[in-house]
Amino acid sequence: MSTRPPDPHADLARDALPPPPGPELIGGDHTLASVTEKIASITLTRRTPLGWFVGFGIAFTLFMGLLWAVVNLLFVGIGVWGPNVPVGWGFDIINLVWWIGIGHAGTLISAILLLLRQQWRTSINRFAEAMTLFAVACAVFYPVFHTGRPWLAAYWLFPYPNTMGLWPQFRSPLIWDVFAISTYGLVSALFWFVGLIPDFATLRDRAKSKPWKVAYGMLAMGWRGSARHWHNYDTAYLLLAGLATPLVISVHTVVSLDFAVGIVPGWHATIFPPYFVAGAIYAGFAMVLTLAIPLRKFYGLEDFITLTHLENMAKVMLATGLIVGYGYMVEAFMAWYSANEYERFMIWNRMTGPYWPMYAALILCNVVMINTLWVKNLRTSVPYLFFISFVVSVGMWLERYVIIVTSLHRDFMPSSWGMYSGTAYDWSAFIGTIGLFLTLFFLFIRFLPVISIFEMRTILPEAEVKEDA
Amino acid sequence: MSPRTAARLGITSEATSRGTTTDLVELRYRGRAVVAPALAVPGHPDETVTVHLGYGRTRAGRVGSGVGFDAYALRTSDAPWSGGGLEVRKTGERYTLAITQQHWSLEGRNVIRAGTRAEYDEDPHFAAHLGHKPRRELTMYPEYKYEGYAWGMAIDLNSCVGCNACVVACQAENNIPVVGKDQVARGREMHWLRVDHYYTGAMEDPDTYFAPVPCMHCEMAPCEVVCPVAATVHNEEGLNDMVYNRCVGTRYCSNNCPYKVRRFNFFLYSDWETPSLKLGRNPDVTVRSRGVMEKCTYCVQRINHARVQAKNEGRKVRDGEIQTACAQACPGHAIVFGDVNDPQSEVSRWKADPRNYGMLEELNTRPRTTYLAAVKNPNPEMPDREAASPAASHG
Numbered sequence: 001m002s003t004r005p006p007d008p009h010a011d012l013a014r015d016a017l018p019p020p021p022g023p024e025l026i027g028g029d030h031t032l033a034s035v036t037e038k039i040a041s042i043t044l045t046r047r048t049p050l051g052w053f054v055g056f057g058i059a060f061t062l063f064m065g066l067l068w069a070v071v072n073l074l075f076v077g078i079g080v081w082g083p084n085v086p087v088g089w090g091f092d093i094i095n096l097v098w099w100i101g102i103g104h105a106g107t108l109i110s111a112i113l114l115l116l117r118q119q120w121r122t123s124i125n126r127f128a129e130a131m132t133l134f135a136v137a138c139a140v141f142y143p144v145f146h147t148g149r150p151w152l153a154a155y156w157l158f159p160y161p162n163t164m165g166l167w168p169q170f171r172s173p174l175i176w177d178v179f180a181i182s183t184y185g186l187v188s189a190l191f192w193f194v195g196l197i198p199d200f201a202t203l204r205d206r207a208k209s210k211p212w213k214v215a216y217g218m219l220a221m222g223w224r225g226s227a228r229h230w231h232n233y234d235t236a237y238l239l240l241a242g243l244a245t246p247l248v249i250s251v252h253t254v255v256s257l258d259f260a261v262g263i264v265p266g267w268h269a270t271i272f273p274p275y276f277v278a279g280a281i282y283a284g285f286a287m288v289l290t291l292a293i294p295l296r297k298f299y300g301l302e303d304f305i306t307l308t309h310l311e312n313m314a315k316v317m318l319a320t321g322l323i324v325g326y327g328y329m330v331e332a333f334m335a336w337y338s339a340n341e342y343e344r345f346m347i348w349n350r351m352t353g354p355y356w357p358m359y360a361a362l363i364l365c366n367v368v369m370i371n372t373l374w375v376k377n378l379r380t381s382v383p384y385l386f387f388i389s390f391v392v393s394v395g396m397w398l399e400r401y402v403i404i405v406t407s408l409h410r411d412f413m414p415s416s417w418g419m420y421s422g423t424a425y426d427w428s429a430f431i432g433t434i435g436l437f438l439t440l441f442f443l444f445i446r447f448l449p450v451i452s453i454f455e456m457r458t459i460l461p462e463a464e465v466k467e468d469a
Numbered sequence: 470m471s472p473r474t475a476a477r478l479g480i481t482s483e484a485t486s487r488g489t490t491t492d493l494v495e496l497r498y499r500g501r502a503v504v505a506p507a508l509a510v511p512g513h514p515d516e517t518v519t520v521h522l523g524y525g526r527t528r529a530g531r532v533g534s535g536v537g538f539d540a541y542a543l544r545t546s547d548a549p550w551s552g553g554g555l556e557v558r559k560t561g562e563r564y565t566l567a568i569t570q571q572h573w574s575l576e577g578r579n580v581i582r583a584g585t586r587a588e589y590d591e592d593p594h595f596a597a598h599l600g601h602k603p604r605r606e607l608t609m610y611p612e613y614k615y616e617g618y619a620w621g622m623a624i625d626l627n628s629c630v631g632c633n634a635c636v637v638a639c640q641a642e643n644n645i646p647v648v649g650k651d652q653v654a655r656g657r658e659m660h661w662l663r664v665d666h667y668y669t670g671a672m673e674d675p676d677t678y679f680a681p682v683p684c685m686h687c688e689m690a691p692c693e694v695v696c697p698v699a700a701t702v703h704n705e706e707g708l709n710d711m712v713y714n715r716c717v718g719t720r721y722c723s724n725n726c727p728y729k730v731r732r733f734n735f736f737l738y739s740d741w742e743t744p745s746l747k748l749g750r751n752p753d754v755t756v757r758s759r760g761v762m763e764k765c766t767y768c769v770q771r772i773n774h775a776r777v778q779a780k781n782e783g784r785k786v787r788d789g790e791i792q793t794a795c796a797q798a799c800p801g802h803a804i805v806f807g808d809v810n811d812p813q814s815e816v817s818r819w820k821a822d823p824r825n826y827g828m829l830e831e832l833n834t835r836p837r838t839t840y841l842a843a844v845k846n847p848n849p850e851m852p853d854r855e856a857a858s859p860a861a862s863h864g
Contacts, residue, residue: 076736077734077735077736077737077759077760078718078735078760079652079657079735079736082486082655083720083735084486084655084656084657084735085656085657085723085729085731085732085733086656086723086724086729087656088720088721088723088724088733089720089721089724143719146719147717147718147719147720147760148716148717148718148719148720148733148734148735148759148760148761148762149716149717149718149759149760149761150717152717153717153718153719156698156715156717157697157698157717166699166715167699168697168698168699169693169694169695169696169697169698169699171694171695172694172695172696172697172721173695174695174697174719174721175697178697258721261694261695262691262695262721262724262725263691263725263727263832264724264725341577341578345576354484408724410572411727411729412578412580412727412728412729412829412832413580413665413682413727413728413729413829414572414573414574414575414576414578414580414667415570415572415573415663415665415666415667415682416570416728416729417484417571417572418484418486418571418656419484419485419486419571419656420486421485421486421487
């Protein structure tokens with residue numbers, strides 16, 4: 001195992017004079033060795049718990065539902081899903097936006113909090129980044145397969161040279177989506193992988209059997225932990241963080257433009273980009289909590305993911321949740337203030353039309369329930385946080401349902417009004433992507449260090465003493 | 470039956486995503502009974518029921534068998550068309566009807582503009598004043614220039630009686646597939662042209678309006694800019710073209726079409742296999758495949774044919790030489806198609822009419838299909854004829 005020179009992040013952090021990382025970010029009496037042992041043992045030495053197999057089995061079964069839905073879709077047609085005229089988009093785009101939104105917390109934690117020197121990010125960034133990647137994987141499924149001809153949509157939306165000299169329509173927000181989401185997926189994957197390299201080396205050095213040594217060794221890309229390695233590594237990591245930072249803002253902004261650029265009342269609103277970005281971070285932190293709480297419990301990681309972490313995440317959720325609530329208010333106000341009959345009708349129909357239960361549930365989840373986090377006792381109660389994280393996820397799904405379905409189902413021409421509901425295939429695909437997400441996450445827990453080992457070591461008091469000496 | 474009778478009998482219908490559900494009623498007449506779905510129709514006389522014949526056949530092949538209810542069971546030789554003493558009883562069961570239009574109120578919107586003779590005499594431009602037309606320069610995109618032809622259409626709402634001949638003609642001309650009850654109930658009918666049907670005023674005695682709605686071929690088409698693969702584009706004669714080959718089926722164009730005239734092939738609706746059906750199709754029109762969007766083309770095959778013909782003869786296309794299928798079939802001559810670049814063409818003269826207006830023109834779509842507002846001439850002597858225009862609620 002390599003010893004390592006002082007980490008520049010730690011330097012940066014100390015320059016900014018934070019209180020020395022105390023027991024609130026890392027509990028117990030951990031040493032450099034015990035941190036490494038604790039995290040690495042999950043993948044290397046501990047027996048895979050029975051619960052892992054059960055969880056993985058359930059997740060994988062759900063994932064098969066996705067395959068069933070997709071096979072039907074490909075052989076029979078997109079009509080097995082629910083869309084129609086006027087509601088041309090339904091579960092497909094709801095779920096796309098939902099998943100992309102969830103991914104945002106990972107990037108925020110890994111990039112923006114790194115640049116802002118928030119040391120509490122260290123223990124959650126690794127799996128939050130993994131969550132981002134898996135969420136993007138789930139999200140990408142929808143824009144490809146929701147089209148009428150996915151086998152063409154998969155590459156016709158990219159600007160590739162072709163014999164007909166055809167380019168995509170660069171005015172279309174869907175093309176902007178292609179660039180935004182593919183960039184996002186790529187940068188997130190790179191960031192995640194680069195962050196893993198020193199830990200791959202640790203696993204390589206500690207692995208007992210030859211195949212694991214080889215596998216982790218290849219992934220470690222020859223890492224030996226020399227000063228030069230660390231220097232290059234830190235530069236690369238910071239650069240990637242810089243690259244990823246604007247993506248936190250840009251990706252969901254572009255996704256929101258799918259709606260804001262349209263002329264449909266309920267879509268055509270300038271509030272969308274900031275309100276979507278806030279909603280994305282909000283939903284993302286909820287998902288991090290949903291994953292972190294069972295993870296720390298089942299793998300005994302309470303020392304690393306402490307109550308301070310959970311509370312901080314709850315605070316971020318509260319803040320972004322309030323911005324989202326403000327977005328709802330502004331939507332309603334602007335509909336009235338615009339004096340536009342279509343806008344006014346849209347918001348009234350949203351609140352009192354056939355889909356009013358959706359809107360009421362949305363307000364309950366995202367406006368009423370989130371405000372309970374002002375109460376410190378609730379904010380620091382682990383079961384309550386677990387519960388509220390589900391509430392937020394449901395609320396954000398409903399938000400997209402309300403925006404997409406209630407706006408489209410009654411737009412300009414009363415003669416063309418209609419209704420929408422998802423079919424069994426819609427649900428199966430949605431639950432199937434949750435299965436895909438969890439399947440990937442279970443594999444991640446089993447085969448990769450869920451918490452960044454080397455970064456955790458830097459926030460130990462031990463690391464601090466050495467550098468001061 | 471009338472809305473009031475339906476309310477008295479407790480009959481309700483509801484628009485859902487799988488069709489319009491309504492109550493099944495048992496009709497009992499001279500000891501005979503038929504169970505059929507009931508629907509309230511505004512303007513229907515109270516306490517009477519209209520029963521449609523011709524359905525409920527058992528040996529009519531794949532399309533006709535088992536569709537609807539056989540009302541002949543109620544028909545007797547001494548009362549072949551009408552009779553009194555019918556009993557109607559709600560069965561408590563629900564039934565799903567496939568209705569293409571589920572909402573008949575204009576909601577005070579100005580998509581249909583109409584007025585009375587008196588209003589017209591006072592201000593022939595009354596229809597234009599019912600809406601707001603944005604200034605031409607309110608767009609970031611450059612204007613299109615039309616050197617040759619610029620096709621356009623005008624529809625006179627005064628002449629439309631809502632007979633749907635245009636819809637059938639369009640379907641025959643353009644190889645539009647029949648999609649079946651289930652798909653229609655889900656809101657997936659494929660007609661490129663529909664006749665919108667609105668009631669205004671009291672539901673017992675409403676004013677009724679019809680409007681054939683094809684693609685507007687907007688000058689500033691909202692569908693064109695959102696298609697990621699440029700499958701719907703403006704051509705040099707002003708048409709909004711659909712390129713089936715290029716369409717991947719994101720349906721964004723349909724979402725962004727304020728007129729909702731775009732139709733999507735959710736499944737492989739057209740039968741590509743049966744040889745005998747191939748002979749029934751118009752060979753000049755592409756048979757669409759699964760997963761692509763389609764819509765009214767202004768019968769582009771007829772335009773192309775006339776253009777080629779004219780070119781061979783070394784002349785311009787004459788006014789009236791191109792008739793779209795809908796215009797050709799219209800018994801009321803409510804639809805006129807032609808070159809709007811030619812000020813002498815019939816369509817240009819119609820568009821110069823003071824009643825001319827563009828549907829939803831406040832969105833700055835600049836539709837090429839425009840409407841001539843309906844002018845009614847209610848008899849002022851009639852006591853309960855409140856002369857009302859459908860969009861009178863806003864000015």
